[in-house]
Amino acid sequence: MLKVENVTKMFGGLAAVSDVSVEFEAGRINAIIGPNGAGKSTFFNLISGLHQPTSGRILLDGVDVTSLPSDQVARLGVGRTFQTTNLFEQATVLDNLIVGHRLRTKSGLWDVLINSKRLQREEKAARDKAMEALEFVGLTSVAGQLITDITQEERKRVAFALALATDPKIVLLDEPAAGVNPEETVGFAALMRKMVDEKGLTVCLIEHKMDMIMSLADKIMVLDHGEKIAEGTPEEVRNNPVVIEAYLGGDEDAAA
Amino acid sequence: MSLFLQQIINGLTLGSIYGLVALGLTLVYGILHIPNFAHGALYMVGAFMSYFFMVDLGAHYWIAMAGSAAVVAVLAILCERLVFHPLRHSPPIHDKIAAIGILLFLEAVVQMFWGSDFRRMSSPFTGIMNFDGLIIPEQRLLIIAGAFVLVVALQLFLRKTMTGATIIAMAQSREGAFLVGIDANRVAMMTFAISGMLAAFAATLYAPINLVYPAMGHLVIMKAFVIIILGGMGSVPGAIAGGMIIGFAEALGGFYISTSYKDIIAFGLLVLILSVRPQGLFAKGAH
Amino acid sequence: MFKVASLLMTPAAKYLMLAFAILFPLVAANEYQVYVMATAFVWAIAVYGLNIITGFCGQLNLAHGGFFAIGAYTLGLLTADYGWSFWPAFLGALVMTAVLGFLVGIVSLRLKEHYFAIFTLCVGFIIYLLIDKWEELTHGAIGVRDIAAPYGFGLVDFTDTTPFYYLVLAFLVFAIWFMGRLSKSLLGRTFIAIRNGDELAQSLGINLMRNKVLAFVLSTTYAGLAGALYAGMVRFIGPEEANINHTFDMITYLLVGGIGTIMGPLLGTVGIVWITQSLQFLEEYRMIIFGPLLVLLVIFFPRGITGSFLTWMHRKSQALAPTKKRQENKVKTAQNREAESNA
Numbered sequence: 001m002l003k004v005e006n007v008t009k010m011f012g013g014l015a016a017v018s019d020v021s022v023e024f025e026a027g028r029i030n031a032i033i034g035p036n037g038a039g040k041s042t043f044f045n046l047i048s049g050l051h052q053p054t055s056g057r058i059l060l061d062g063v064d065v066t067s068l069p070s071d072q073v074a075r076l077g078v079g080r081t082f083q084t085t086n087l088f089e090q091a092t093v094l095d096n097l098i099v100g101h102r103l104r105t106k107s108g109l110w111d112v113l114i115n116s117k118r119l120q121r122e123e124k125a126a127r128d129k130a131m132e133a134l135e136f137v138g139l140t141s142v143a144g145q146l147i148t149d150i151t152q153e154e155r156k157r158v159a160f161a162l163a164l165a166t167d168p169k170i171v172l173l174d175e176p177a178a179g180v181n182p183e184e185t186v187g188f189a190a191l192m193r194k195m196v197d198e199k200g201l202t203v204c205l206i207e208h209k210m211d212m213i214m215s216l217a218d219k220i221m222v223l224d225h226g227e228k229i230a231e232g233t234p235e236e237v238r239n240n241p242v243v244i245e246a247y248l249g250g251d252e253d254a255a256a
Numbered sequence: 257m258s259l260f261l262q263q264i265i266n267g268l269t270l271g272s273i274y275g276l277v278a279l280g281l282t283l284v285y286g287i288l289h290i291p292n293f294a295h296g297a298l299y300m301v302g303a304f305m306s307y308f309f310m311v312d313l314g315a316h317y318w319i320a321m322a323g324s325a326a327v328v329a330v331l332a333i334l335c336e337r338l339v340f341h342p343l344r345h346s347p348p349i350h351d352k353i354a355a356i357g358i359l360l361f362l363e364a365v366v367q368m369f370w371g372s373d374f375r376r377m378s379s380p381f382t383g384i385m386n387f388d389g390l391i392i393p394e395q396r397l398l399i400i401a402g403a404f405v406l407v408v409a410l411q412l413f414l415r416k417t418m419t420g421a422t423i424i425a426m427a428q429s430r431e432g433a434f435l436v437g438i439d440a441n442r443v444a445m446m447t448f449a450i451s452g453m454l455a456a457f458a459a460t461l462y463a464p465i466n467l468v469y470p471a472m473g474h475l476v477i478m479k480a481f482v483i484i485i486l487g488g489m490g491s492v493p494g495a496i497a498g499g500m501i502i503g504f505a506e507a508l509g510g511f512y513i514s515t516s517y518k519d520i521i522a523f524g525l526l527v528l529i530l531s532v533r534p535q536g537l538f539a540k541g542a543h
Numbered sequence: 544m545f546k547v548a549s550l551l552m553t554p555a556a557k558y559l560m561l562a563f564a565i566l567f568p569l570v571a572a573n574e575y576q577v578y579v580m581a582t583a584f585v586w587a588i589a590v591y592g593l594n595i596i597t598g599f600c601g602q603l604n605l606a607h608g609g610f611f612a613i614g615a616y617t618l619g620l621l622t623a624d625y626g627w628s629f630w631p632a633f634l635g636a637l638v639m640t641a642v643l644g645f646l647v648g649i650v651s652l653r654l655k656e657h658y659f660a661i662f663t664l665c666v667g668f669i670i671y672l673l674i675d676k677w678e679e680l681t682h683g684a685i686g687v688r689d690i691a692a693p694y695g696f697g698l699v700d701f702t703d704t705t706p707f708y709y710l711v712l713a714f715l716v717f718a719i720w721f722m723g724r725l726s727k728s729l730l731g732r733t734f735i736a737i738r739n740g741d742e743l744a745q746s747l748g749i750n751l752m753r754n755k756v757l758a759f760v761l762s763t764t765y766a767g768l769a770g771a772l773y774a775g776m777v778r779f780i781g782p783e784e785a786n787i788n789h790t791f792d793m794i795t796y797l798l799v800g801g802i803g804t805i806m807g808p809l810l811g812t813v814g815i816v817w818i819t820q821s822l823q824f825l826e827e828y829r830m831i832i833f834g835p836l837l838v839l840l841v842i843f844f845p846r847g848i849t850g851s852f853l854t855w856m857h858r859k860s861q862a863l864a865p866t867k868k869r870q871e872n873k874v875k876t877a878q879n880r881e882a883e884s885n886a
Binding site: 048049050069070071072074075079080082085086087088090091092095098099100102103105107108109111112113115119122123126144145146148149162163166 | 721724725728729730731732733735736738739740742743745746747748749750751757761846850853854857858861
Binding site for chain 2: 597601603650651653654655656657658660661662664665666668669673676787794795798827828829830831833834835836837838841842845
């Protein structure tokens with residue numbers, strides 16, 4: 001599904017991501033873990049096209065997306081969330097989500113001016129898509145609330161819904177469970193599992209919560225200082241001496 | 257040849273003033289990531305304060321300059337405390353609008369007290385020095401020397417003192433600075449105070465060969481922005497180098513090309529540079 | 544206060560306001576008041592333009608006053624120096640501001656946040672300098688005289704204040720109608736997504752450049768429309784039309800009324816123009832009040848009158864929801880956030 005070949009990203013003279021190759025299979029939950037500053041978010045930015053790799057190739061279903069800009073990558077079916085999602089605080093949850101389907105629509109300025117049939121049709125489709133995504137993440141009840149009035153956990157779910165509204169094939173989730181309590185974390189794990197089981201999506205996430213990763217992921221890739229140091233099932237990764245070294249050797253707290 | 261040297265002196269003079277104003281702007285930007293549109297108004301207030309101390313209170317030029325620097329430093333600290341500090345977590349558009357609000361306010365207040373007339377401010381350095389046919393007014397020499405002294409003093413302060421080191425540290429990494437326990441509030445206030453003082457010094461140095469009026473900050477601040485984009489937002493050496501580039505470009509361009517369009521040179525340069533390099537000429541990369 | 548204002552926001556109130564605007568020349572005490580209102584409407588149209596690029600799209604454009612002046616000068620010069628009649632010159636002004644907006648847009652919109660604001664500040668100043676110095680084209684400081692008034696095809700005489708007032712009102716109504724339609728459309732939502740963040744918008748498949756340029760061209764065209772109407776109304780313009788202070792005035796109107804809202808630009812502009820008019824001493828020193836007002840607004844009411852009321856109204860209508868649990872949750876999240884930032 002997603003194939004990354006020898007990707008390197010240099011910032012100035014420093015390699016944020018260094019010669020990483022990995023393949024994520026369709027319909028699986030893939031986790032990327034590693035200490036802070038290991039290049040995890042940069043790796044996501046490379047896949048989603050926000051940054052262009054210095055060298056290497058990225059293939060999505062066999063299509064080379066290495067040098068495509070981010071909006072085109074999104075159109076090809078890569079949805080993503082960010083660690084923090086800026087939303088329109090004074091608008092409702094639903095209003096914030098409608099734009100998620102924009103990339104599947106074509107209406108332009110002229111359609112707005114004459115209120116064309118196409119615009120009406122597409123707006124309805126976008127609204128339906130937003131409602132569907134809200135229902136999927138379990139937020140139908142707050143559809144009419146202002147963003148500023150919903151909880152932190154609900155915000156995170158809205159960010160999920162926004163990514164889902166783009167009709168992605170693969171979703172990249174950057175620390176989906178950061179800043180939520182343990183019970184809510186369980187809820188997010190269930191939601192990710194549901195994305196795979198019910199929607200057939202491929203999930204790729206960055207996360208620090210090891211308990212969650214170990215029970216949830218089908219495959220884990222470990223990054224350290226921009227390099228891939230291990231890859232495998234949770235069991236394999238847990239027992240890998242290099243990984244243990246990376247986590248225990250550094251100052252970072254693996255459980256953080 | 258002597259005409260050319262004359263333009264070099266003019267360029268140095270202009271560059272010194274622009275450099276000082278841009279320095280204050282770039283320090284504030286480096287530390288707080290605020291493009292302080294009100295900086296030109298601080299410069300203008302600096303000129304009026306010196307004018308007030310000299311003309312209305314009869315103070316000596318140097319006393320007036322010190323007094324003006326003190327007043328503007330306090331004003332700059334007030335701006336930081338009352339306006340920019342409360343806005344530090346707001347969307348980026350808000351601090352820019354607030355800075356415009358400060359700018360409008362300061363201009364209106366000055367205009368209320370002094371009107372919008374152009375005023376002349378004298379200085380004790382009215383003599384003219386003649387170096388073998390090259391004629392240099394003393395005030396211009398003072399500007400060049402004063403700017404040099406101020407830049408050296410600022411460098412010493414930033415490099416040799418603890419407070420200066422914290423300012424540099426925070427400019428380089430805000431998160432890092434918090435981790436090592438730097439009092440961010442104090443650094444922010446300090447930076448605004450220095451930035452205000454530099455503006456007041458620049459204004460007081462330049463006023464005797466220019467005019468004093470409420471809108472005098474407009475052009476200067478815009479050029480200072482051009483300079484710090486040229487030199488890299490947040491870079492101290494960049495601000496000085498950029499100031500000199502613009503100063504010389506204007507002096508020579510004004511002389512050899514056209515006086516009426518000399519003010520456009522800086523902006524034309526900016527448009528050109530940003531069209532080719534959206535991140536600026538010496539920018540280290542996106543923040 | 545809130546109640547009065549919330550009434551202002553209902554659709555019925557909009558028709559009432561329209562009715563008032565239509566009847567205004569009949570109830571106005573004198574022609575001067577009609578003239579002031581027409582001026583306010585002209586500025587409001589320009590502020591609607593600023594609302595598209597700054598309010599919706601989140602890009603602080605400080606060259607807006609410059610584009611207003613370009614609209615005014617295009618109409619003025621075409622009619623006074625090149626013998627065009629009003630309506631073709633009017634169209635010419637729109638095309639000119641749209642084309643120049645496009646050209647400035649494709650360069651400036653590649654810049655992020657601060658760079659964009661600084662760049663447009665400089666563009667605004669270049670426009671002013673060009674108008675002031677390029678005497679062969681613009682007559683420099685002398686300004687442009689004998690600008691044509693719109694001709695009414697033998698039906699109305701737009702050199703009279705009242706017919707001109709209705710002409711401006713018609714354009715204003717169109718400007719607001721289009722803004723309303725835009726804001727609810729997918730296109731408007733696209734602009735708002737860009738305001739929320741470049742990276743997020745791109746990850747939603749939005750082409751940043753194309754949409755930002757479109758928003759920018761729309762905004763400069765609004766400014767050009769307002770500028771052209773202004774030139775047709777005052778019929779004598781000078782370089783001062785491009786003064787940066789006009790841009791600052793428009794930002795004030797927008798912020799006071801409500802940035803990113805539909806009725807905000809109108810309420811802010813008309814409100815402030817009348818307050819300034821009725822307190823004559825304010826004319827010169829108005830910024831002593833409006834400067835701090837801008838600061839207070841962005842700190843305490845960043846969405847202005849209209850935005851604050853809309854939020855308040857929405858909360859009221861949602862108040863039936865289980866508030867208590869919601870508040871508990873909120874406390875909890877606040878604590879979470881704190882814990883996070885301490886970590």
